[in-house]
Amino acid sequence: MLASVLHILPLATIVRERVLPVAGKVSAHLNQRVSPTDVIAEANFAREHVLIDVARAFNVTAKVADRMIKVNERDRVAQGALVAESGGMFSRSIRAPRAGRVMVAGGGQILMEVGDAKIELRAGLPGVVTQIIPEKGVVIRTAGALIQGVWGNGRIDNGTMISLIEKPDDVLTAERLDVSVRGSVILGGHVRDADTLRAAADVPVRGLILSSMYSSLLQMAYQMKYPILVLEGFGAIPMNSAAFKLLTTNDKRDATVNAEHFDRYNGNRPEVIITLPVTNEPEEPNLYETFAVSQTVRMKRPPHAGMIGSIATLRPGLSELPSGLRAVAADVRLENGETVIAPLVNLEVVG
Amino acid sequence: MPASLVQTESILAIDVGASVTRAVLFDVVEGEYRFVASGQAPSTAEAPFKNIGIGAREAIRNLQSVTGTILLGPQDNNIITPTQPDGSGVDGVVATMSAGPAVKTVIAGLLSEVSLQSARRLAESTYSRVVDTLDLSDKRRPDQQLDSIARSRPDLVVLTGGTDGGASRSMLKMLEAVGLACYLMPAEKRPMVLYAGNHKLANDVRELLGGHAGKLQISPNVRPSLEVEDLEPASNVLASLVTNLRQRQIKGVDELYNWSSGNLLPTAYAQGRMIRFLSRLYESTRGLLSVNMGASASTVAAGFNGELTLGVYPQFGLGENLGAILQHTEIEQIMRWMQLDISSNTLREFLFQKSLYPSTIPATQDELAIMQAITRQALYLAVRAARTNFPASAHAARTDLMPKLDLLIAGGGAIADNGSVGQSLLLLLDAIQPVGIMPFLLDQNNLLPMLGAAATRSNYLPVQVIESGAFIGMGTVVSVIASASYGETVLRAKLTYADKTEVRADVKFGGLEIIPLPSGQTARLTLSPLRRADAGLGAGRSGSVTVTGGALGVVIDARGRPLNLPADAVRRRELMKRWSHAVGG
Numbered sequence: 001m002l003a004s005v006l007h008i009l010p011l012a013t014i015v016r017e018r019v020l021p022v023a024g025k026v027s028a029h030l031n032q033r034v035s036p037t038d039v040i041a042e043a044n045f046a047r048e049h050v051l052i053d054v055a056r057a058f059n060v061t062a063k064v065a066d067r068m069i070k071v072n073e074r075d076r077v078a079q080g081a082l083v084a085e086s087g088g089m090f091s092r093s094i095r096a097p098r099a100g101r102v103m104v105a106g107g108g109q110i111l112m113e114v115g116d117a118k119i120e121l122r123a124g125l126p127g128v129v130t131q132i133i134p135e136k137g138v139v140i141r142t143a144g145a146l147i148q149g150v151w152g153n154g155r156i157d158n159g160t161m162i163s164l165i166e167k168p169d170d171v172l173t174a175e176r177l178d179v180s181v182r183g184s185v186i187l188g189g190h191v192r193d194a195d196t197l198r199a200a201a202d203v204p205v206r207g208l209i210l211s212s213m214y215s216s217l218l219q220m221a222y223q224m225k226y227p228i229l230v231l232e233g234f235g236a237i238p239m240n241s242a243a244f245k246l247l248t249t250n251d252k253r254d255a256t257v258n259a260e261h262f263d264r265y266n267g268n269r270p271e272v273i274i275t276l277p278v279t280n281e282p283e284e285p286n287l288y289e290t291f292a293v294s295q296t297v298r299m300k301r302p303p304h305a306g307m308i309g310s311i312a313t314l315r316p317g318l319s320e321l322p323s324g325l326r327a328v329a330a331d332v333r334l335e336n337g338e339t340v341i342a343p344l345v346n347l348e349v350v351g
Numbered sequence: 352m353p354a355s356l357v358q359t360e361s362i363l364a365i366d367v368g369a370s371v372t373r374a375v376l377f378d379v380v381e382g383e384y385r386f387v388a389s390g391q392a393p394s395t396a397e398a399p400f401k402n403i404g405i406g407a408r409e410a411i412r413n414l415q416s417v418t419g420t421i422l423l424g425p426q427d428n429n430i431i432t433p434t435q436p437d438g439s440g441v442d443g444v445v446a447t448m449s450a451g452p453a454v455k456t457v458i459a460g461l462l463s464e465v466s467l468q469s470a471r472r473l474a475e476s477t478y479s480r481v482v483d484t485l486d487l488s489d490k491r492r493p494d495q496q497l498d499s500i501a502r503s504r505p506d507l508v509v510l511t512g513g514t515d516g517g518a519s520r521s522m523l524k525m526l527e528a529v530g531l532a533c534y535l536m537p538a539e540k541r542p543m544v545l546y547a548g549n550h551k552l553a554n555d556v557r558e559l560l561g562g563h564a565g566k567l568q569i570s571p572n573v574r575p576s577l578e579v580e581d582l583e584p585a586s587n588v589l590a591s592l593v594t595n596l597r598q599r600q601i602k603g604v605d606e607l608y609n610w611s612s613g614n615l616l617p618t619a620y621a622q623g624r625m626i627r628f629l630s631r632l633y634e635s636t637r638g639l640l641s642v643n644m645g646a647s648a649s650t651v652a653a654g655f656n657g658e659l660t661l662g663v664y665p666q667f668g669l670g671e672n673l674g675a676i677l678q679h680t681e682i683e684q685i686m687r688w689m690q691l692d693i694s695s696n697t698l699r700e701f702l703f704q705k706s707l708y709p710s711t712i713p714a715t716q717d718e719l720a721i722m723q724a725i726t727r728q729a730l731y732l733a734v735r736a737a738r739t740n741f742p743a744s745a746h747a748a749r750t751d752l753m754p755k756l757d758l759l760i761a762g763g764g765a766i767a768d769n770g771s772v773g774q775s776l777l778l779l780l781d782a783i784q785p786v787g788i789m790p791f792l793l794d795q796n797n798l799l800p801m802l803g804a805a806a807t808r809s810n811y812l813p814v815q816v817i818e819s820g821a822f823i824g825m826g827t828v829v830s831v832i833a834s835a836s837y838g839e840t841v842l843r844a845k846l847t848y849a850d851k852t853e854v855r856a857d858v859k860f861g862g863l864e865i866i867p868l869p870s871g872q873t874a875r876l877t878l879s880p881l882r883r884a885d886a887g888l889g890a891g892r893s894g895s896v897t898v899t900g901g902a903l904g905v906v907i908d909a910r911g912r913p914l915n916l917p918a919d920a921v922r923r924r925e926l927m928k929r930w931s932h933a934v935g936g
Contacts, residue, residue: 001392002409004399023537049501049535051494104531111494111531150707214696215674215703233707235700262707264671265452265601267398287399300708303715323719324770325712345370345393346711 001328003291003349006298007148007271008242013284014146014273015130019137020121028138030131034123036158036256041121041137046113050097054084055108057094062108069110075102083110124156125256126275143282144275145250147231147243149209152259152270155227159206161255161274163187163248168211169238174199181205185255187247190236194220201226207257209247209272211239211306227259229270232306240298240306241335242350250274289349297332297347304342308350309334315341360442361434362808363422364801365410365607366618367403367448369647369670370394370710371764374410375801376418376441377812384815389796390414393710396450396601403450404603430610445804446611448604449618449647451597453665453672454478457505457542459485459525461512466548469573469580470511472740473547476586476661477593477617478648479507485525486512493528500532505542506596508533508564509589510556513549515575522552526559533563541565543592547573547585565599568592586661590620614807619643621803623652623661625813626760628806630654632814635757638745641799642730642783644763646670646709649729651737655745655754662737667729669722669765670709674702680728687916688724688781690927691717698724712768719770723778726765730782748786748885751913752832755787755887760822762794772902773934776825777863780906784914786832788876788887790899791825798822824870826901831909833884835860841884841909845877846898856907861926863933864907868900876905884909903934 024043034040055065069084071077077096084094100114127142162184164176172188174195185207191197192213197220200208207227215234231243239247256273263269267287289295291314299307309332319329319341327343334340361378372394376387390413395406411422411430421439424431431440456479460466467486474481482503485496500508508529513522533541544564546556553569560567570588574580594615598604608615616624626641631654633639638655649667653660665672666679676685682695689698701721705711713719738753745754761767761779769775775793798821802813833841842858846866858864868874876898883891886907898905910930917923 002395002400002405048498049494049531051492051497051531053493104534107527109527215699216696218703234703235697237704264397265401267401301711301714302718305704321712322715323713324716325714325719325768327712343712343714346708346714 001291001344003289003344003347005286005288006348006350007146007285008240008246008350009146009285010246011143011276011278011282012146013141013143013282014125015139015141015284016125017133017137017139018121018124019133020119022119023135024119026132026134026137028123028129028132030129032129033127034129034140035126036123038123039120040123040129043119044116045119046100047115047117048113049103050100050112050114052083052094052110052112053108054094054110058084058086058092065108066106069105071102071105071110073102073105076100077102077112122156124258125158125273142273142275143278144273145246146285147246147272149229149231149270149272150233150262151230152261153221153224153228154259154261155225156256156258156260157185157206157227158254158256159183159185161185161187161209161247161250161253163251165189165239165244165248168241168244172196172210177203177205179203185209185257187251189239191217192236197221197224197228200224207255207259209257212237227257229257229259229272237306241308242296242298247272285351289351291330291344291347291349296350298350299332299342299346300348301346304334304340307334312339360808362805362812363411363430363441363444364805365407365444365446365611366797366801367396367407367446367450367607368394368618368645368797369396369450369668372403372406372410373797374407374414375796375798376414376420377805377816383819384809384812385819386796386798386816386821388414388417390417394450401601402603403448403601404606407603407607443808444611445614445801445808446607447616447618447621447800447804448594448597448607449478449645451478451601451647453480454507454593454596455480455482455503455505456507456509457481457483457485457500457503457529458509459512459529461487461518461521463488465577466512466574469582470509470547473511473573473582473585473589474509475663476582476623477589477619478663478665480665485528487521493524496528497532497535500529501535504536504540507592508542508544510544510546511548511573513552514577515550515572517549519549519552522548523555523559526552526556530559530563533560543596544568545570545585545589545592547571547588566592566595583659586620590617593617614804616804618800619648619650619652619661619663621800622650623659623803624806625799625803626652626654627657627659628803628813629817630659631657633757637787638754638756639758639760640756640783641760641762642734642766642779643761643797643799644669644726644730644765646764649733651733653737653741653745655742658742658744660737660740660742662733662740664733664736667733669726669729671706673706673709673725676702676725676729680732685724685728687923688727688927689721690724690924690931691720692924693721722765723769723774727778727782730778734783748832752786753784756785756789758789758792759783759785760792760794760799762797762799767793767795767797771935772823772825773936774931776828776903776906777930777934780828780908781914784830784912785828786830786887786912788827788829788896788898790827790901792822793825794822796821820871824899824901826868826903826906827876827898829876829878829886829905829907830912831858831880831884831886831907832912833860833880833882833909835882835884837861839882841881842886842907843879843881844907846905847875847877848872849874858907858909860909860911862909863930864909865903865933866905866907868898868904870900870902872900873897874900906934
């Protein structure tokens, strides 16, 4: 059976696409070495639109109104600029209510885009630009440690990672977040209260990497300006041992926390990237594998959620689970020496 | 008529669900169509696979290993059609699909209580999530409307409004807003548009939207007159649009479409089609109800006098949307179904954690119990939502009760994979709270939608497969409406078997009584209600009916309608355990 792979890798080649949400201009060039804060592309987009109904205002047909329109598509107009005029002895006029750009002029109407906003897309991770995606963004290639999570609040930043976790089931509290960690990415454990998220914002930190947090904090987590990345999920779940070991051994290294939303369809998921110097480029990790004996796996569901083990046997056919359900299953040898039965759909390969 | 006199095609049906992909073989055995075998594999619409063809082939390979029939070509790995002289391959392929994100839908109509409601019901006939609505009462300026539409980035716009030959000016204004919003979106992200309003405006719609919509389809008006609502033609067009959308969104759908020669239907649509077909075929005087609890959505299809009511509710799906169920129900409403003594916080974390891993299954009994409680509430909500759209002919004795039905068919992983048929039945009784007397069938292989798709190739296939016992007969349920104190006798029942032996039971209020009657057998059930209880024959009315057996036999549910659970959590859990024990633990 095919298995999805959770990347917890000490060293891998990491290739990531960074693209604008709307078409824009790519400023990075091919083979450029970028740092996480470099702007690689930017775009202007209109926050809103204004529709001016010339025909209605002048009480004429759309065809007649079109002759009264004084602007053309793509024209930039200033606030108060003349956009339509009825003509004749008692000519009436319509002026642009706001500065903007004409999108459509016809059918007796003018549609303007107004409220220009600028988006700057930053590289997000250090590496080399290996591909330009015209008007959209770039592909960046780097090498380093890669640790994937399950939830992110949609933000990205980078900084020196400071570990405030001693054991996988530690709780990160507000008291641990003082001025000494300002500007750092914090590796913490479980967060159970809003005070901790607020304290992290006050310091401020460049990111939180957590084992788990309570779902009641979701709304607040979305509002935080710094990235929050959750490795295991919601509730009080200890950090899996593979991620714990890898992250704590990289204490004080530069880490990029890309806490983007987990998108099951395009495959984007929250991840931590710790760039490392290499002489020979390591392999790119596989996106999926076939379940096999000896593979390292992570348990996705209770009673061993988040625990790491290895597949001892793949059972033939369907097996009865402790729940009474029947499913294709494996015997998994956990790190504590216990061997448990687990349905394959509740496992993901670590690699 | 035996199938051999009509057509003798073997049919491979593929159902791509959000979590599981099934491949099912139907073939002619001894002159009649039979369900031969099923193979399944995890679905692969999502990353890292991003191609439903991978999961479909895996499911077909598993089916091959069960049947021994080679279905995939060794060279191209494609389905072999038609059946070859060496026995490999199949004659035809049909497919259904529910995988994919909820379809972000904007609905628009003129009157909020008339055409907009029709648009909503139409949107609810597929896997849609309404992200914006437009109607005449909308106080936003046209530019605010188009900004709102553009920001919501819909996949689909459903436009209704105006009776045929009726209002046009207001409709044209709305069309303009939609057309401009489409124009503002990048070409590859423009929504598909279904117009099902005043047919006199069809040309204007083509002119205004034709060049800007991702795809424009015009169907007959859902409201040809103010008094008449006819969703069926528009829902047919909508099903085809949703399939087109999936072709655009998900790799491998094109391949499935080609394999099935275009017979690829949204699963819920195929399920609904089958219920309408059965309702007409069996001339059901009351109604047929089919429920399916899947990861992508909860689906309720009801057929009354051949008329279909189809409700697809992604918000009550048991997969990635699970955390969002709390936007539609209080957590206490889920807690009331819980046999375990857990806190509401534990349940909340469970909901959100499960939504991170939608394809996982309960590995422990505690997890299964929690999942069953969630499923009960999701189904409860889905059925109540669907009930508001039942036709007037679906008369219920009281507004808080279900109308009487002739048959219930239940499917979907959360119902079919429950550890025991008894637990599945109890879940259905709790969530649906049926009234009257009716058999319950369990569609453990999710065949119903596939039969709906297969009906396009053979009218005989679905009927013969159903009549061959492809569904598990759970039993005949008698639901008692009574006003009594807990423990008071409300019904005397006597079951007379074919061999004239009898079993009698005094049924007490608040309890579940099981009288064994094996599958395939019928018996005569005599009901004598006390205290003017209604056991399906009318308040206080006695009588006899012929009932069919099943895995549980005859199940008399005397817990009352609606089911009132004790407010005290300890007492409630104790009762839940007792009922669970009554159906086999």
